[in-house]
Amino acid sequence: MSRHGTGARGRRRWLLVGALALAVTLAVTAAVTGRWPGTSTDTAAVGSADPAQLAPAPATPTVPSSAPPVPTTPPVPTTPPASPVPPFDAQRFSVDDPASPWVVVNKTRPLSPLDYAPADLVPVAGGVTLAAPAAAAMDQLVTAAAAQGLTVTPLSGYRSYDYQQGVHASAVSRLGRAAADAASAxxxxxxxxxxxxxxxxxxxxxxxxxxxxxxxxxxxxxxxWRYGWIVRYTAPEQQVTGYKGEPWHLRYVGVELSTEMRARGVATLEQFFGLPAAPDYLD
Ligand SMILES: [Zn+2]
Incomplete structure (x- = not known):
């Protein structure tokens, strides 16, 4: 019985010593780490105390599972960046050659030669003729309009030097030269x-x-513009083009240029190519 009693006292004493030792360990750990070990996520601090006496430590350390992983290298793009759009080449076609789709003809820029005639005239729906690229583009425009239930009819296309000379001479005789110049080229x-x-x-x-x-x-x-045309003479630009607004007069320039002019909001060929305004003839 006494051994039993002595043994129970001994166990109580060792339990007391053990509890004191644990308390000291916890206090020292807290002083060093600034955190009570049971609340720490730092496994090194937890490891210095008896695991059986502590709250369960997390099996894996440190980073909450909801936090995004920190990349160690920059992300590699899976597709290459789109190749840059080349700048518009305003030198691609001549503004002087009468056969160029970008030729600029106005009251200060006569055709050269003055009696130029296109070599590739072809008929268009409506009975007029145009240079081949313009003819194809006009057919596209007429077809696209028809798909919208609209009837756009080409009424006057290519006019020869001789024909235009007759038209202008007739206007001069009826209206006088100044009025004729304002009405016809x-x-x-x-x-x-x-x-x-x-x-x-x-x-x-x-x-x-x-x-x-x-x-x-x-x-x-x-x-x-979708078919390569511009309305060549717009009312606000009369002092640039030399003609009052003509909503019916279209000029073929090709889709590349018509698209670029629209994108830039430039109405006239003179302004687009940096050419002088041509409000009137020079003589
Ligand atoms: Zn016209």
């Missing part, structure tokens, strides 16, 4: 002579200002 100064200009009609209005108010005229103004 002199021979050698007309876009119609290049085969790249065309007058269109529709919506019950042919080659008149009212065309701008028709469904056809509004469609042409908004959509012709």
């Amino acid at each position: 002199r021979a050698g100064y007309s876009e119609h002579q290049t085969g790249l200009g065309v007058d269109v009609g529709g919506g019950g209005c042919d080659i008149e200002q009212c065309f701008a108010g028709t469904a056809e005229g509004m469609w042409v103004a908004a959509e012709c």
Whole structure:
């Protein structure tokens, strides 16, 4: 019985010593780490105390599972960046060659030679003729308009030097030279002579200002660029082009240029290519 009693006292004493030792260990650990070991996520601090006396330590250390992993190397793109769009090449075609889609003809820039005639005239729906690229583009425009239920009709395309000379001479005799120059181009100064200009009609209005108010005229103004055309003479730019607004006169320049002019919001070829305004003839 006494051994038993002595043994129980001994166990109590060792338990007391053990508890004191644990308390000291915990206190020292807390003093060193600044945290009570049972609340720490630092396994090194936990390891210095008896694991059986502590709250369960996390099996894996440190980073909460909800935190995103920290990349050790920059992410590698899986696709290469899109190749940059090459800048628009404004030198690609001549603005002087009458056979160039970008030729600029106005009252200070006559055709050279003055009696130039395109070599590639072809007929277009409506009975007019145009230079081949313009003819194909006009067919596309007419077809696209028809798909919208609109009838756009080419009414006047290529006009020869001789024809234009007759038209202008007739106007001079009726109106006088100044009024004739305001209404029609002199021979050698007309876009119609290049085969790249065309007058269109529709919506019950042919080659008149009212065309701008028709469904056809509004469609042409908004959509012709898609087929390589621009409305060449716009009312606000009369002092640049030398002509009052002509919503019916379209000029073929090719899709590349018509798209670029639209993107930049430039209305005239003179402004786009940095050429002088041409409000009137020089003589
Ligand atoms: Zn015209």
